[in-house]
Amino acid sequence: MSEAQAQPNHIKRATVLWAILTALALLVYVVIAPQLSSWGVLPKLGSKRLDEVNTVLWLFTLLAIPVFTLVVVYAGYAVFTFRSRGRPSGDGPSMPGDRRIQRIWIISTILLAAFLFGYGLYFLGEVQAAPTGNVLQINVTGEQWLWNYTYPKYNISSTELYLPVNQAVTFDITSLDVQHSFWIPSFGIKQDAVPGEHVKISVTPSELGDYVVRCAELCGLYHAYMETPVHVVTATEFETWEQGQQSIQVTPQAFAGPTLLAAVTNTTRRRASVASGSVGAA
Amino acid sequence: MKKSIGAILSVALGVAVVVGTLLALGNLARAQPAGHAQNAGQTYSDQGTQINHAHLTLQTFPFSPYTDPEWVAKHVTGKTDNGIPFPAAGDNQGWVLYWPTTTLVVPAHSLVTIDIENYDSATPLLNPYYSVPRGVVNNSVAVDGQETASVSPENVSHTFTIHSIPNANQPWLFVSVPITGVPPDCASDPTLKPPDCVGYDAATMPDQPTVTEFSFYTGDPGTYIWQCFDPCGANYNGFGGPMSTKGYMSGTITVQ
Numbered sequence: 009m010s011e012a013q014a015q016p017n018h019i020k021r022a023t024v025l026w027a028i029l030t031a032l033a034l035l036v037y038v039v040i041a042p043q044l045s046s047w048g049v050l051p052k053l054g055s056k057r058l059d060e061v062n063t064v065l066w067l068f069t070l071l072a073i074p075v076f077t078l079v080v081v082y083a084g085y086a087v088f089t090f091r092s093r094g095r096p097s098g099d100g101p102s103m104p105g106d107r108r109i110q111r112i113w114i115i116s117t118i119l120l121a122a123f124l125f126g127y128g129l130y131f132l133g134e135v136q137a138a139p140t141g142n143v144l145q146i147n148v149t150g151e152q153w154l155w156n157y158t159y160p161k162y163n164i165s166s167t168e169l170y171l172p173v174n175q176a177v178t179f180d181i182t183s184l185d186v187q188h189s190f191w192i193p194s195f196g197i198k199q200d201a202v203p204g205e206h207v208k209i210s211v212t213p214s215e216l217g218d219y220v221v222r223c224a225e226l227c228g229l230y231h232a233y234m235e236t237p238v239h240v241v242t243a244t245e246f247e248t249w250e251q252g253q254q255s256i257q258v259t260p261q262a263f264a265g266p267t268l269l270a271a272v273t274n275t276t277r278r279r280a281s282v283a284s285g286s287v288g289a290a
Numbered sequence: 291m292k293k294s295i296g297a298i299l300s301v302a303l304g305v306a307v308v309v310g311t312l313l314a315l316g317n318l319a320r321a322q323p324a325g326h327a328q329n330a331g332q333t334y335s336d337q338g339t340q341i342n343h344a345h346l347t348l349q350t351f352p353f354s355p356y357t358d359p360e361w362v363a364k365h366v367t368g369k370t371d372n373g374i375p376f377p378a379a380g381d382n383q384g385w386v387l388y389w390p391t392t393t394l395v396v397p398a399h400s401l402v403t404i405d406i407e408n409y410d411s412a413t414p415l416l417n418p419y420y421s422v423p424r425g426v427v428n429n430s431v432a433v434d435g436q437e438t439a440s441v442s443p444e445n446v447s448h449t450f451t452i453h454s455i456p457n458a459n460q461p462w463l464f465v466s467v468p469i470t471g472v473p474p475d476c477a478s479d480p481t482l483k484p485p486d487c488v489g490y491d492a493a494t495m496p497d498q499p500t501v502t503e504f505s506f507y508t509g510d511p512g513t514y515i516w517q518c519f520d521p522c523g524a525n526y527n528g529f530g531g532p533m534s535t536k537g538y539m540s541g542t543i544t545v546q
Contacts, residue, residue, distance in 0.1 A: 149417065151519065152529050154453060156419045165419050167453065167464055184416045185521075185529050220456045229534045233515050235455040237462060 018089060026081040030074045037073060041066055054194030054240065056214050057135055061196040064131050071120060135196075139176035139210045148181045150188030150201035153230040155221055164253040169221060169238040171213050172246040178210045189224035192238055198224055213240040322537060324544075325391040333401050335507060336427075342400040349390070349499065350448055350469060352410040354383035358493040385532035386410060386448075386522050392541025398511045401427070407499035408447050412471030413522045415443040420451065420519045425465040427505040433470045434501055440468070447471030447500075452516040452543055460512025463545070466519070467504045472496040508545045516543050 044050040045062075053059060146169070147158040158165045171177055181190050183201040191198040192211075199209045223234035241249065327344035335341045355361045396402045415421055421443045423431045430439045451466040475494070476487035489497040517540035521528025532538035 149419075151417055152533075153517070154451075154519070156417060167419075167424075167466075168462075185527055218456070228529070229536065230515060230517065230540065233453075233455050236453070237456045 018085070022082050022085040025085065026074075026078055029081055030077045033073050033077055034070065037069065041069075051193035051196075052217070052219065054192070054213055054215050054217065054219050054238075055196060055211050057211050058194060058196030059214075060131065060135060064128070067127070068124060071124065075120070139178065139212065141176065143176045143178050143210070144172070145178050145180060148179045148190055148201065150181070150183040150185075150190065150223065150227075150234075152185050152228045153223070153234040155190070155223075155234070155236050159250070162250050162254070164250060166253060167236055169236065170246055170249045171238065171240050172243045173213055173216050173240050175243070176210060176212045178208055180206050180208050182206050186227050187225050188227050188234070190221065191224040192219060192221045194219040194238075200225065216240050216242065322391045322393045322541075324393045324395045327394070327396040327402055327404075330403065335401070341507075342397055343403065344397050344400050345403045345405075346394065346396065347405045347407065348388055348394075348450075349407045350386070350388050350410050352386050352495070353493075354381075354385075354387065355389065355409070355495065357383050358491065358495045360491040360493060361495050382532070382535070382538070385524075385535075385538050387532060387538040388518075388541065392516075392537050392539075394516070394541065394543040396508055396543060396545055398508050398545045400508050401505055402508055403503065403505040404450070406450060406467075406469055406502045408469050408472060408502065409496050409499045410447045410471060410522070411474065411496075412445050412447050413520050413528065415446045415449075415468070415520055416527075417519065418443045420449045420466055421446055421468050423467045423504060425452075425463070425506055426467060427507075431467050431502050431504040441470050445470055446520055448522055448539070449519040450502075450516060451519050452514050454512065454514040460514075460545075461509040463509070463512065463514050465504075465506045465516075467502060469502050469520075470500045472498075472500050511544075511546045513542055513544045516541055 045053060050062060050065075051058065053062070145160055147160065149156040149158070154167055155169070156165060156167060157169050179190065179197075179199070181199050181201045182205060183203045185203065187203070188201040189198060190201050190209075195211045195213060197209050197211050199207055201207075217240055219238040219240065220235050221238050223231055225231075227234065239249075325346065325348075327346040330343040330345040332340055333343040349355075355365070422440045423429055428437070430437050431441075432438070433441070446468040448469040449466060450469060451464075453464050453466075454460065454462060456462065473485065473487050474482060475490040475496075476482055476484065477490065479487065491497065518533065521533070523529055523533030523539065524531030526534070533540075
């Protein structure tokens with residue numbers, strides 16, 4: 009038996025191993041991917057934009073799995089199979105390049121990267137396209153440690169974000185103090201809020217429900233609490249909310265009127281009762 | 291064997307150092323005593339049902355009142371060397387602060403009325419949003435007994451703003467009121483006459499505070515964050531120092 013016949017075909021072995029592991033990994037991923045939102049790994053779906061983002065994530069991950077397993081399997085196979093037993097006494101055998109493998113590797117890599125690049129550019133253009141038609145503008149102001157929303161069309165302000173479902177919205181985002189980041193995970197949007205800068209980002213909420221907006225830029229002591237509700241409601245509910253907010257206007261002026269509460273009008277000096285561990289009327 | 295023992299000892303030593311550091315830091319962090327709202331009888335909710343009414347008084351100072359002998363002589367009876375929970379010596383007594391505690395406790399499903407006696411002058415608001423009372427009864431506050439639906443951003447000294455994070459375990463609560471600043475010192479400008487100015491003592495503490503009173507309804511139990519949104523601190527455009535340190539211009543309010 010010649011030496012060549014005694015040696016197993018390592019390429020063939022590793023390739024079979026790669027194919028099996030890739031198939032298993034793809035199967036597992038295809039099964040669990042749709043569950044990621046319900047498990048809380050991915051945010052709850054609130055807009056078509058997030059759906060598109062998730063599609064890109066799904067596709068890119070799917071294409072990355074064979075590449076990942078290829079690297080892991082071939083590297084692992086080589087490390088395990090050709091490991092040295094004891095201290096090596098000299099250099100290993102020379103390993104001439106295989107042009108066929110090199111061509112396959114380079115061409116397939118170029119094709120894959122070109123596809124991802126092209127698809128990514130196309131997707132970026134889709135999600136960044138300015139909405140047309142009836143667009144609701146909302147001015148977003150970040151401040152340590154809350155978000156303010158002003159609806160110029162209705163001349164109202166709020167710290168809670170109310171949005172009518174299936175209505176395109178453009179956020180004009182800025183900050184009053186330090187850098188924040190306006191992030192609504194369920195809508196698939198995240199945009200830095202920079203003092204002195206106004207940056208716009210658009211989205212169309214497509215699912216009724218309650219979501220959150222978070223600050224995604226470490227901005228100080230209570231950064232972790234810079235999280236406020238987002239309510240996607242029907243057009244009628246939005247109108248009701250908007251009319252309710254009209255009664256709270258930013259018009260700094262004083263007016264005379266009855267004292268707030270007759271039961272507690274005695275606002276003369278009440279010194280805190282510290283010794284008793286309480287604060288209040290002493 | 292020696293290597294294993296060395297490794298185990300190294301890990302044990304590392305754990306001991308981390309635990310010891312955490313314990314030391316824990317001891318350094320002096321927790322403020324909680325300020326409980328006091329029972330103020332019964333009242334009616336906006337739905338007409340009878341509910342409890344609780345009352346709380348807070349004060350705001352431009353610096354620790356216990357560093358001002360005149361203020362102490364006027365307002366403090368008995369011992370002054372103990373029973374002062376905050377700020378203790380070494381606790382940045384020159385910082386603006388809410389007093390006597392920033393850890394507040396109020397009853398659930400009640401009407402809560404808070405009086406804030408402010409001894410600090412105005413610091414114009416960056417954001418006029420906070421010049422309007424929100425989430426309070428009548429959407430208004432009483433400033434020295436005069437009810438008002440807003441305060442000029444130029445006259446605001448601080449804000450008392452309660453907010454929470456969206457959480458399935460507690461209801462959303464948002465309350466924000468502007469705290470009107472004390473007028474300037476009459477001695478600083480002879481053209482000023484009361485009530486456009488007031489007297490100040492030698493330590494630049496006003497003789498009388500401006501009192502802001504407001505009420506809001508509480509729901510189910512929960513723990514919320516409250517803070518000042520007026521840039522009244524140091525550095526970072528007024529948002530550093532006491533504005534970025536727990537226990538001065540921010541704290542927690544527990545609804546229980």
